[in-house]
Amino acid sequence: MWPLDMKISHNYEYRIKYSETDMxxxxxxxxxxxxxxxxxxxLMRKLGIPYSEIEKQGIFMPVVSIxxxxxxxxxxxxxxxxxxxxxxxxxxxxxxxxxxxxKSGNLLNSATVVCAxxxxxxxxxxxxxxFFINRLNAE
Amino acid sequence: MWPLDMKISHNYEYRIKYSETDMxxxxxxxxxxxxxxxxxxxLMRKLGIPYSEIEKQGIFMPVVSIxxxxxxxxxxxxxxxxxxxxxxxxxxxxxxxxxxxxKSGNLLNSATVVCAxxxxxxxxxxxxxxFFINRLNAE
Amino acid sequence: MWPLDMKISHNYEYRIKYSETDMxxxxxxxxxxxxxxxxxxxLMRKLGIPYSEIEKQGIFMPVVSIxxxxxxxxxxxxxxxxxxxxxxxxxxxxxxxxxxxxKSGNLLNSATVVCAxxxxxxxxxxxxxxFFINRLNAE
Amino acid sequence: MWPLDMKISHNYEYRIKYSETDMxxxxxxxxxxxxxxxxxxxLMRKLGIPYSEIEKQGIFMPVVSIxxxxxxxxxxxxxxxxxxxxxxxxxxxxxxxxxxxxKSGNLLNSATVVCAxxxxxxxxxxxxxxFFINRLNAE
Numbered sequence: 001m002w003p004l005d006m007k008i009s010h011n012y013e014y015r016i017k018y019s020e021t022d023m024x025x026x027x028x029x030x031x032x033x034x035x036x037x038x039x040x041x042x043l044m045r046k047l048g049i050p051y052s053e054i055e056k057q058g059i060f061m062p063v064v065s066i067x068x069x070x071x072x073x074x075x076x077x078x079x080x081x082x083x084x085x086x087x088x089x090x091x092x093x094x095x096x097x098x099x100x101x102x103k104s105g106n107l108l109n110s111a112t113v114v115c116a117x118x119x120x121x122x123x124x125x126x127x128x129x130x131f132f133i134n135r136l137n138a139e
Numbered sequence: 140m141w142p143l144d145m146k147i148s149h150n151y152e153y154r155i156k157y158s159e160t161d162m163x164x165x166x167x168x169x170x171x172x173x174x175x176x177x178x179x180x181x182l183m184r185k186l187g188i189p190y191s192e193i194e195k196q197g198i199f200m201p202v203v204s205i206x207x208x209x210x211x212x213x214x215x216x217x218x219x220x221x222x223x224x225x226x227x228x229x230x231x232x233x234x235x236x237x238x239x240x241x242k243s244g245n246l247l248n249s250a251t252v253v254c255a256x257x258x259x260x261x262x263x264x265x266x267x268x269x270f271f272i273n274r275l276n277a278e
Numbered sequence: 279m280w281p282l283d284m285k286i287s288h289n290y291e292y293r294i295k296y297s298e299t300d301m302x303x304x305x306x307x308x309x310x311x312x313x314x315x316x317x318x319x320x321l322m323r324k325l326g327i328p329y330s331e332i333e334k335q336g337i338f339m340p341v342v343s344i345x346x347x348x349x350x351x352x353x354x355x356x357x358x359x360x361x362x363x364x365x366x367x368x369x370x371x372x373x374x375x376x377x378x379x380x381k382s383g384n385l386l387n388s389a390t391v392v393c394a395x396x397x398x399x400x401x402x403x404x405x406x407x408x409f410f411i412n413r414l415n416a417e
Numbered sequence: 418m419w420p421l422d423m424k425i426s427h428n429y430e431y432r433i434k435y436s437e438t439d440m441x442x443x444x445x446x447x448x449x450x451x452x453x454x455x456x457x458x459x460l461m462r463k464l465g466i467p468y469s470e471i472e473k474q475g476i477f478m479p480v481v482s483i484x485x486x487x488x489x490x491x492x493x494x495x496x497x498x499x500x501x502x503x504x505x506x507x508x509x510x511x512x513x514x515x516x517x518x519x520k521s522g523n524l525l526n527s528a529t530v531v532c533a534x535x536x537x538x539x540x541x542x543x544x545x546x547x548f549f550i551n552r553l554n555a556e
Contacts, residue, residue: 033169311447
């Protein structure tokens with residue numbers, strides 16, 4: 001049976017940096033997109049296909065959409081967990097679902113980031129490569 | 140009759156900076172949130188209430204959600220126009236709608252950013268201040 | 279006579295962005311390097327050789343050193359002037375000297391940034407290209 | 418005898434993030450200042466006085482100067498070590514010396530960052546607080 005639903009999940013632990021704050025006293029919202037990116041490439045590293053390898057295979061995975069809800073502020077030196085999930089089989093896109101949690105388990109932010117697969121030579125959209133699909137199915 | 144629909148619009152012209160690119164050769168997606176912010180505060184400046192004044196009135200306007208679609212890449216030294224619109228009367232939130240266009244008019248990105256109104260002393264959510272509402276209604 | 283001293287100078291006007299502040303309430307020091315970069319490429323644009331053209335000629339100009347003195351803080355919405363000077367003829371490197379001034383003329387920051395010239399194909403150091411030297415000498 | 422020379426040293430391990438690269442293909446120079454900052458506050462955390470505690474004591478430590486030499490490029494996914502040293506007793510300033518090394522021990526960057534001590538209420542310069550000096554002397 002085709003795996004319509006996947007349950008790939010990874011927790012990325014992170015401590016907020018001073019340069020990520022702004023004069024409101026907490027993390028500026030523009031920093032979250034970088035955190036999501038770092039978290040998803042650590043998920044891919046855990047799966048054995050670090051993003052640096054994906055690019056060496058001639059594939060770019062640019063972001064095509066972001067949706068983010070900023071629920072509670074992140075403060076300097078806070079320790080957070082960025083949970084990343086892949087719950088749908090990739091097609092020409094792959095969707096990463098995020099929940100950022102405090103150490104005590106409070107939900108601080110949730111987001112969805114969609115990446116495309118692009119052939120880095122032709123710059124054309126392509127389907128998720130088989131090594132990528134196979135690795136996800138193996139989980 | 141109550142103005143359910145507003146048509147406040149502003150064009151912010153911008154030239155892409157080198158530091159905004161990444162090794163894919165175009166602008167890293169994490170930079171767009173800053174561009175939206177700069178564009179909306181220039182809209183507010185045009186309306187006569189720069190955001191620096193709003194904070195002096197004891198009001199923070201943190202971002203509570205972002206939705207962004209990355210349609211075509213932005214390249215170094217490209218000249219773009221960031222169109223910002225307010226089309227709904229603010230309540231406890233205000234919604235900014237964005238279209239980023241190339242000089243030749245191609246749509247490169249569209250986004251919606253929602254800001255809350257927070258009393259900077261109590262850190263509590265508040266309604267859009269009357270000076271803000273009145274200024275929008277006057278347009 | 280060989281032009282040992284040059285007096286190429288450019289003023290880049292800039293307004294401080296919200297995302298550039300940190301929780302101390304003023305601009306985080308990590309943002310200045312981007313301001314210097316933007317200012318020097320505007321100087322080069324004024325001279326008729328925008329940096330995007332230099333890269334198209336197969337030349338990279340990476341930064342090889344920075345020295346910066348942070349004299350007074352920059353605040354959100356401040357209007358500043360970044361003065362950039364080239365006072366020495368480039369060799370295998372070119373030196374940019376910066377003074378950041380408030381609207382009222384107070385010195386807020388001074389810096390020196392040195393860029394190398396790199397052949398983008400061979401990744402080797404090269405001398406300043408003749409079109410670059412000639413353009414500076416013409417000033 | 419007064420400790421003119423100190424040998425406080427800390428290694429901060431770091432993996433280069435995608436968003437830190439630019440279209441030249443390696444880390445944009447503006448990112449190093451953040452790396453130095455993160456490394457020095459991890460040094461202070463190791464000494465038992467995390468910077469978040471220093472600010473809670475009413476003391477800011479803004480950067481007053483940076484000198485940085487970019488010796489070799491840092492590439493995406495590279496694992497690096499940022500060595501931070503304090504070799505002089507703080508006065509009204511404290512000096513952090515940096516060497517960024519590859520996993521194989523090559524020197525990639527060296528830098529010096531000087532921070533001042535500021536009373537966060539009066540915004541006046543102050544001497545290094547005794548708890549800071551004592552902690553360094555205890556090493």
